[in-house]
Amino acid sequence: MNTLVVAPVLVPLATLVLGVWVRARPGWSAALSVLGAVALTAVGVRLVALAAGGTVLVAQMGGWPAPFGITLAVDRLSAAMVAVTGIIGLATVLQGLGRGGDFHLLVHGLLAGVSGAFVTADVFNLYVWFEVLLMASFALMALGGGRRRLAGALNYMVLNLLAAFVFLLAAGLLYGTTGTLNLAELALLFRQGQAPGSATVAVALLLFGFAAKAALFPVFGWLPASYHVPWPAVSALFAGLLTKVGVYALIRVVTLLWPEPGPVHHVLLWIACATMLVGVLGAAAQNEVRRVLSFHIVSQVGYMVLGLAVGTPLAIAGAVFYVIHHILVKANLFFVGGLAARLAGSERLPAMGGLYERAPALALLFAVPALSLAGMPPLSGFWAKLFLVKATLDQGLWWAAAAALLTGLFTLLSMAKIWNEAFLKPQPGEGVEFGSPPSLPGGSAAGTGASAPAESRPLGALPVWGPMAALALLTLLIGLGAGPVLDYAAAAAQQLAEPWAYFQAVVPGAGR
């Protein structure tokens, strides 16, 4: 059982180390990379199955008991996050099969950091995993080079390092004021009112670091300044996972330290509303596929934090549901956007067009996550928004609910903009832009088909559209069979609201 708790970190790290050996052989490293991602997904699914019963799986690193050693703990929320991380990692490496060894190495480095952050129960260890995923993401963002990309990577690096510094300072101060870095011990101190006042300052800094990583309202600037420059598969990986690590850390720390809604929740509520509205309004002003989607990440993060800020079990369940739904949908939108841009020969919306006619299957693949993002009924986003809005209204916060619904409307408008520009509108220039031979994935098989194949061919090879179709199917399944997923999210929220099992598992012998 203990090895399974360490597995979310070990599997990507082992893949990374083995990958160094086969780095120069593209075929081997691609195969190894896929294998590693499949293994991580399997570990995640197994963890979900084990954690679903309510037990908290724990591993004390090096055999040192909790306050002295580093503890890894997996509850329902962590297990679900690891599983989703594996799925997105798998989709990403499949999308980037031909990218060469370095890409695969770095993706697994990033996956190790992300899953490590999800399973750790120690503040400083969390910092280390943040740095691991940041280092991998710095390099991933610059892969391929070029003017824009290098500049974007510099922007991204400097701003994220500042956030990481604040996090490190907070960890140091937290240790200085409370004498522990174990999350469960910190929670017990705070709940019993034994934490000194100065520890609150440290925790505030900590939350600031998480907020910057999650791209919350005043400190989201790094995200739209950089997410549109890397390779599309890298963009999708970042969009799916990175901000959600910040959101996860916020959910974990806030629910542990402040079980009752208080001033922190109040501040978060305002920030969440501002994040939703600013993000979605920023998206309205953008004119490129990935820039629009990047701003939508910001606004969607606002929803998740809204659930955390409202703080009732239903709201937190909604937030957990939202995180899971959002990771799948957002990464998929970036995948589809990347392929659409490749087919159209540009990702500037004015230069795109005609994709509905040329690639109807791709249009369908776009429509499913786009409508889900906007919260249309049969899809996963509808349930996520429904529970959040209901929880918000239950608390009488009608203005926050109004902000959420307004954001949903603008999201729909934004998605409709991409749909109209890229898919419905005729291609400007009538084939001059996309007529150049190398820009079409369907090229190799073309010429043989007379009429119908021309439509399905542009989707290209199975590893390209397969992950998109699978993610879209998953979105649809979560939407149609929301019951079990919501039950799981509600159970996870229950575990967050009453973390006695977590305390018992992490710090055995500690009182309630």
Next chain:
Amino acid sequence: MEILAALTAGGLAGIGLWLLLDRNLVRVVLGVAVTGNAINLAVVAAGRLGGTRPAFVEGGLAPVGAANPLPQALVLTAIVIGFGVFAYALALLRAAQRSHGSAATDVVAVSVEEPAPDGEEDDIGPAHADSPLFGRGPIGPSGSTPADPAVASGTGASDSDRVPPERPAPGDGGRGGAATPRPGGVV
């Protein structure tokens, strides 16, 4: 001692932030390093200074006046991470400086706001062209060769010209022509 450490950390952080706000990216990267060291110092100081003896526990009793090893371990980790980050930052800075011909923030950092480049193969979309696993990749110059006969039969004349006036031809070919697929589907 703690006051001195606090003042040093504060001073370093001030210098670091000042460098970070500079218009020259070299100084920005240096600012990252200085700020990181200020934070490291603050973390050591937050873990209590003053203890001078190594914290070797003998007989179950910690020695009097032992230094706290935990913040030191934390900071060692942070220093190693910071060193790696700084090295990578310098490499990235050099690459960015070369590609832009300048290290000024208003030249380099602003270039992310440029519109996305059109049609750069490596920039857009997934590439499987040279993947050995999926060797028959969908992308690449080889893709155009089988299409050539079809193009020649249908819109070959205008296509070989490679000029925009081919507009009516692909439209006809795509709708009506049996052997001629659409411009997008084929070429």
